[in-house]
Amino acid sequence: MKLPKPAVRTLRDRPSQPSPTLVAALKAASHALRSYQYGNSATDLAQSTADFCDEALKSVGEAP
Structure with a gap:
């Protein structure tokens, strides 16, 4: 089976x-x-950084 090219x-x-x-x-x-x-x-610090990253991901339509 041949895999498709990426x-x-x-x-x-x-x-x-x-x-x-x-x-x-x-x-x-x-x-x-x-x-x-x-x-x-x-x-x-861990919680606030994770929250900030989650919001940033949501801002571009990505799920955290």
């Missing part, structure tokens, strides 16, 4: 600018993860 994406398929909300959420998640890497164990 679709090839080109530069035209990408949005010209990334969503500012998604960029901010990704930065927040990165900073939170670095914080945990260096010993922070604050559950409130």
Whole structure:
């Protein structure tokens, strides 16, 4: 059985600018993860970052 070729994406398929909300959420998640890497164990940071990421995903039509 031969598998179909995956679709090839080109530069035209990408949005010209990334969503500012998604960029901010990704930065927040990165900073939170670095914080945990260096010993922070604050559950409130985890919750607020996850909530922010969920809202950012919803803003572009993705389910968290």
